[in-house]
Amino acid sequence: MPRGEAAAPIKRAVLSLNGGPTDDLVIDFGCKLARSDQTELMAVYVVEVDWRHDLEADLESQREEASRVLDLAEGMAEKEKVPLGAQLLQARDVGAALIDEAVSLAADAIVMGLPYRMRFGGDFAMGNTIPYVLKSAPCSVFVIREAVAASEAREATMRRE
Amino acid sequence: MTEGKDDREATPHPREDPRPGPLQGQKPGDRRVRVDRPRSEYFRYTPSGALEARPKAHQAVDTRGRAIASGRRLLFGRPLATAEEIGERLSKKQALAIFSSDAISSSAYATEEILRALLVAGVGIAALSLALPIAISIALLLAVVAISYRQVVVAYPSGGGSYSVSKANLGRVASLVAAAALLIDYVLTVAVSISSASEQVIAALPQLEPYQVFLAVSVVAVIALANLRGVREAGNLFSIPTYLFVGSALLMIGLGAWQIVGEGQGRGYPPLADSSADLAGLAILLLALRAFASGAVALTGTEAIATGVPSFRPPEARNAATTLAVMAVLLAVLFIGITFLATGFGVVPNEESTVLSSVAGYVFGLDSLGFYLFLTFAALILMLAANTSFAAFPRLAAVLAEDSYFPRRFAYRGDRLAFSAGIVVLALLASALIIIFGGDTHALIPLYAVGVFIDFTISQTGMIRHWLRTRPDRWRRRLAVNSVGAVVTGLVAIDVAIVKAPASLFVIVLIPILVGVMWFIRHEYDTAREELDLDRTLTFGAPARHNRVIIPVPGLSRAVIQSVQFGRSLSDDVRAVHITIDQEGAVGLQADWEHMLPGVPLVIIETPYRSLVAPFLHYLDVMAPTSEGTITIVVLPEYVPRHWWDRFLHGQKSQRIKQALVGRPDTVVADVPYGGERIYRGTTPKP
Numbered sequence: 001m002p003r004g005e006a007a008a009p010i011k012r013a014v015l016s017l018n019g020g021p022t023d024d025l026v027i028d029f030g031c032k033l034a035r036s037d038q039t040e041l042m043a044v045y046v047v048e049v050d051w052r053h054d055l056e057a058d059l060e061s062q063r064e065e066a067s068r069v070l071d072l073a074e075g076m077a078e079k080e081k082v083p084l085g086a087q088l089l090q091a092r093d094v095g096a097a098l099i100d101e102a103v104s105l106a107a108d109a110i111v112m113g114l115p116y117r118m119r120f121g122g123d124f125a126m127g128n129t130i131p132y133v134l135k136s137a138p139c140s141v142f143v144i145r146e147a148v149a150a151s152e153a154r155e156a157t158m159r160r161e
Numbered sequence: 162m163t164e165g166k167d168d169r170e171a172t173p174h175p176r177e178d179p180r181p182g183p184l185q186g187q188k189p190g191d192r193r194v195r196v197d198r199p200r201s202e203y204f205r206y207t208p209s210g211a212l213e214a215r216p217k218a219h220q221a222v223d224t225r226g227r228a229i230a231s232g233r234r235l236l237f238g239r240p241l242a243t244a245e246e247i248g249e250r251l252s253k254k255q256a257l258a259i260f261s262s263d264a265i266s267s268s269a270y271a272t273e274e275i276l277r278a279l280l281v282a283g284v285g286i287a288a289l290s291l292a293l294p295i296a297i298s299i300a301l302l303l304a305v306v307a308i309s310y311r312q313v314v315v316a317y318p319s320g321g322g323s324y325s326v327s328k329a330n331l332g333r334v335a336s337l338v339a340a341a342a343l344l345i346d347y348v349l350t351v352a353v354s355i356s357s358a359s360e361q362v363i364a365a366l367p368q369l370e371p372y373q374v375f376l377a378v379s380v381v382a383v384i385a386l387a388n389l390r391g392v393r394e395a396g397n398l399f400s401i402p403t404y405l406f407v408g409s410a411l412l413m414i415g416l417g418a419w420q421i422v423g424e425g426q427g428r429g430y431p432p433l434a435d436s437s438a439d440l441a442g443l444a445i446l447l448l449a450l451r452a453f454a455s456g457a458v459a460l461t462g463t464e465a466i467a468t469g470v471p472s473f474r475p476p477e478a479r480n481a482a483t484t485l486a487v488m489a490v491l492l493a494v495l496f497i498g499i500t501f502l503a504t505g506f507g508v509v510p511n512e513e514s515t516v517l518s519s520v521a522g523y524v525f526g527l528d529s530l531g532f533y534l535f536l537t538f539a540a541l542i543l544m545l546a547a548n549t550s551f552a553a554f555p556r557l558a559a560v561l562a563e564d565s566y567f568p569r570r571f572a573y574r575g576d577r578l579a580f581s582a583g584i585v586v587l588a589l590l591a592s593a594l595i596i597i598f599g600g601d602t603h604a605l606i607p608l609y610a611v612g613v614f615i616d617f618t619i620s621q622t623g624m625i626r627h628w629l630r631t632r633p634d635r636w637r638r639r640l641a642v643n644s645v646g647a648v649v650t651g652l653v654a655i656d657v658a659i660v661k662a663p664a665s666l667f668v669i670v671l672i673p674i675l676v677g678v679m680w681f682i683r684h685e686y687d688t689a690r691e692e693l694d695l696d697r698t699l700t701f702g703a704p705a706r707h708n709r710v711i712i713p714v715p716g717l718s719r720a721v722i723q724s725v726q727f728g729r730s731l732s733d734d735v736r737a738v739h740i741t742i743d744q745e746g747a748v749g750l751q752a753d754w755e756h757m758l759p760g761v762p763l764v765i766i767e768t769p770y771r772s773l774v775a776p777f778l779h780y781l782d783v784m785a786p787t788s789e790g791t792i793t794i795v796v797l798p799e800y801v802p803r804h805w806w807d808r809f810l811h812g813q814k815s816q817r818i819k820q821a822l823v824g825r826p827d828t829v830v831a832d833v834p835y836g837g838e839r840i841y842r843g844t845t846p847k848p
Contacts, residue, residue, distance in 0.1 A: 046193070055183055056194050067198055071206040086201070091193035100186035100193060 009037040010140070013109040014102045017045045019069040021154055022113025025144045027076045029111055034082040042085040043073040044101055046094040055090060063088065095132035102139055109140040116151035233576060237390050240576035249393045249578050250474040253484050258400030260469060261488040263350055263462025263549035265407060266542040268495035271459035272296065272503050273516035278455035279448065280510055289504065290430045291449055296500035299456050300493040302653070305646040306460060307489035309621055310467045311482045312639060316627060318478040320556055322467035323620035330626035331619065334676070339619040340561055341675035342612035343464065345668055347550040347557075349609045350461065351591035355380050356602045358544035374600045378592045380544060385588035388551040391577035399548050402541035407491060409535045414498035417524040421505040428507035454656040458610045459496050462546070463489070464617070465553040472556065547591070555583025565686040566679040607664030612672070614654035621647035705790065708732035712796045713777055713818060714739050714763075717753055720835035724798035725758055727833050731794055736762045738780060740773050774817050781825070793828045801834045
């Protein structure tokens with residue numbers, strides 16, 4: 001962006017949720033966008049369906065978990081007095097489904113969370129979905145990486161448990 | 162996406178999409194399915210993993226229920242969620258108006274009570290000069306009581322006031338006496354203040370006299386309705402008259418004091434020394450005590466804030482303590498100020514006008530706008546004194562219900578987070594008193610104020626025990642304050658009871674009766690709790706029991722078939738019982754039964770004396786007695802009436818059998834309603 005040019009407001013954003021530790025960050029970021037730019041928010045959870053199942057199969061436990069995540073997102077947004085739509089999808093590939101949904105919604109941005117984690121050997125692990133969305137999405141993509149301290153604290157808690 | 166504006170307008174929102182099946186993505190292999198979440202409108206997961214019922218899940222499912230809900234919404238406003246309770250809390254300004262209207266309104270008549278008590282003594286108007294020192298003494302007592310209740314508020318922030326203090330420090334009996342005394346006084350406050358206000362209205366508009374009781378009861382209903390809409394809404398509605406009265410009274414005191422002191426317009430009374438030759442010192446003391454007891458009504462309502470601490474915004478205790486202090490200062494200033502003006506202008510109580518109106522006449526000028534405005538505000542504050550009781554009574558009843566001394570219903574909050582049961586019961590009791598006493602304030606007054614002083618005494622005594630037990634910093638000073646308070650309020654309680662006898666004795670008798678009732682309620686709850694209590698360390702496996710299903714049938718019908726099929730799903734041991742007076746019809750029924758329901762025995766019982774329920778019960782006892790390991794399930798086919806009048810057209814045998822079976826050991830009753838599709842008129846989606 002040229003220096004001095006104001007960024008165009010984001011009118012509609014897709015918040016990608018997966019039940020992970022960064023969902024709260026994603027929703028929080030979305031709420032900030034909504035307050036500053038009046039951005040319309042759509043929380044999207046994609047249940048990945050493997051090839052053993054039909055794409056429309058009733059995957060009850062996964063749908064229930066997805067519903068729980070979307071419910072919590074709605075609850076958080078309600079607390080912040082920010083309107084939030086929620087959409088549950090089933091697809092073969094999360095990244096592609098997110099992009100397609102963002103396109104069909106004419107969203108200006110996709111917001112995703114990225115936990116801070118290392119593979120064995122110390123390489124930073126980003127998974128497949130985020131690189132795919134970064135590479136393929138026609139709109140802006142915000143990736144929010146959680147703070148290192150938060151990741152360490154979480155891992156310490158898990159070890160204690 | 163930059164050129165997406167037109168796309169966006171053309172793109173349907175996903176919620177509006179029809180669901181034709183998988184949606185095609187940008188690439189050939191990318192397909193996705195949008196999954197509906199129909200239950201999300203009704204239930205939502207909370208962070209703890211529990212499901213939370215959303216507003217739609219609270220909606221009635223039938224037309225009648227929806228109509229009732231609409232009516233309630235119209236009357237009381239939209240239902241509030243529990244999470245909105247914090248928004249319903251009162252600011253200090255609102256709380257001062259709600260909880261202080263009773264105390265502050267008493268400044269409108271307490272001076273008159275003192276002057277009338279002094280005048281009755283027959284010493285002449287010279288005795289009226291005692292009014293100001295007596296008012297100052299009462300203000301000092303008010304200070305002691307207010308300091309004590311500030312301590313109560315901080316030490317017992319969960320509310321309940323004297324009840325909580327005495328429960329913690331004096332035991333069950335004292336706490337119930339305190340609660341009973343307060344409850345009685347709250348009811349009387351409503352009855353007295355509304356009757357008094359309606360009398361003021363009648364004085365202004367005598368043509369309304371035949372409707373005085375109706376008017377008073379209507380005002381009670383309006384105040385109750387406002388409180389059912391929520392304590393905050395009632396605060397918003399009723400705070401304006403309170404502040405108008407306080408503001409205009411302070412203005413009157415300021416102007417009047419200037420006229421008496423600055424301009425020398427005061428007349429005063431002849432000195433008591435001139436006429437006291439005939440009056441012994443002891444007689445003056447008795448006279449002063451009598452006037453003190455009469456003027457002490459000014460203290461009623463002082464305890465209300467301590468009862469309602471949880472109604473305040475956080476920090477609840479600090480805000481309540483501040484409000485209590487402001488209330489006490491305001492009441493003292495108004496009370497002493499009005500008494501100073503009354504004695505300064507030499508006002509003598511008479512039957513034509515009140516002391517307050519006489520004082521206002523001196524200050525603002527008779528028939529001036531200020532005069533009428535002030536008296537209007539005074540009438541309004543007298544009316545709203547009842548509102549303090551509507552804030553405090555339900556709260557105290559809720560605390561008692563939580564402790565199982567009142568029915569649990571009193572602890573439940575209604576649609577607007579108000580303690581609806583307490584509000585309704587208070588309104589009913591106060592209305593009953595107004596009707597019984599014909600709205601006559603003078604008939605009600607002798608019952609009034611006894612309970613409050615009993616309550617003050619118990620509360621102060623409780624605080625003495627509290628300080629002796631906890632001994633925090635400066636406990637000796639606090640102990641001294643409460644000791645003085647306990648002695649003085651105890652003396653005033655005796656004084657008030659004697660002066661107002663025999664009517665006051667009615668209250669004194671009523672208190673132990675109410676205590677007995679509360680004790681009984683607690684006993685019943687304790688008994689039920691003991692019966693239902695279980696050892697949480699136990700683990701229960703699946704029962705090894707035999708189910709026997711018995712179905713009383715009136716004949717063969719769709720409802721009966723449905724019930725028999727339901728019974729067959731529960732057990733293999735199913736039998737139907739047909740009790741009849743028609744022997745021939747029974748034979749035909751038996752034939753049809755065997756054809757339609759083979760394998761299900763039909764027992765036919767002829768009933769020459771035409772009773773139906775008793776033979777069925779005896780059949781159960783004699784032919785199918787309860788035994789170890791056997792559960793008898795009585796399945797009742799029940800026709801669901803289509804219209805309200807159907808209830809009169811169809812028999813109520815099922816209901817009678819159900820009632821008769823309540824408490825029968827090892828017996829379960831199952832209703833099987835039959836109403837075709839009509840019973841699914843609700844809006845909840847079928848699973």
